[in-house]
Amino acid sequence: MVKIKEFRIVMPMSMEEYEIGISYTIMKMEQQNTNSKEGVEVLQQVPFEDEKLGKGQYTSKNYHLQSKIPSWMKGFAPASALTVHEESWCAYPNSRTVIKCPLFSKCSLTIDTVIRPDNGCSENAHNLTSEQLAAREVEVVDIASQSRDYWSKVISAPNVDLTAFRSQRTSRGPLLKGWMDSCRPVMTTYKLVIMDAPIWGLGERLEDCIIAGERALFLACHRLCFAWIDEWYGMTLDHIREMERQTDLLLKKTLKKPAKAGSKHDGKRKTLKEEIVAVGSCT
Helix, strand or coil, X not given: CCEEEEEEEEECCCHHHHHHHHHHHXXXXXXXXXXXXXEEEEEEEEEEEECCCEEEEEEEEEEECHHHCCHHHHCCCCHHHHCEEXXXXXXXXXXXXXXXXXXXXXXXXXXXXXXXXXXXXXXXCCCCCHHHHHHEEEEEECCCCCCCCHHHHHHCCCCCCCCCCCCCCCCCCCCCCCHHHHCCCCEEEEEEEEEECCCCCCHHHHHHHHHHHHHHHHHHHHHHHHHCHHHHCCCCHHHHHHHHHHHHHHHHHHHHCCXXXXXXXXXXXXXXXXXHHHHHCXX
């Protein structure tokens, strides 16, 4: 049975700011989750043009994150078979992401994203048919909330209390009860997750597991996007494109770097900007 779940994530920023902020956040999270043994491998980033989406950027990635996969799933195959491949076509403010795993070749996971300058009130942002609307489940995700489920613990994103956070550069926050109805600027990313796992005896469990994992990732990523606003606020798309190039080099260097026994990282972790500047100076 195909499952359709729409997540509506309201953000206290403009659409122009979100394009910068979410790109910065994804790069920083990938950098923090990549080490010598596992992490994110960027395979390709090139321009594309599509009749439906328009012009944008195509990205292909492999996720080597076997330690984050549930133990019951690891029993089906060796870790190498659980590498996840992601293709993304981003033509802001719309995008499509397709995620595949060799172990579950019959399964399909598609995420369609539509971004609008509202507070989550668009009832059919994806222009679904009447049949799709009847099957769709909608959840409004509040970034000021915190989840304590399995996937939220696995993602292990930095814990920030957005009900007490206030941006020094924009004076936005804290996000108190009812903030989605009163904040300005405001925008919403509508993420339509379509999961199909036609596997007898396992499909429904796998579908629920994957959708729960996507929800936790959406929440963590968007919470950090706002929590890190003082780091990316004021950047331009040209800055982001250069950071993407440098982050690609950094991830490849980190993932393939041999682990040194007994080595430790002293002091405070560098910011994403500091990390990519260090890599850029070596290229």
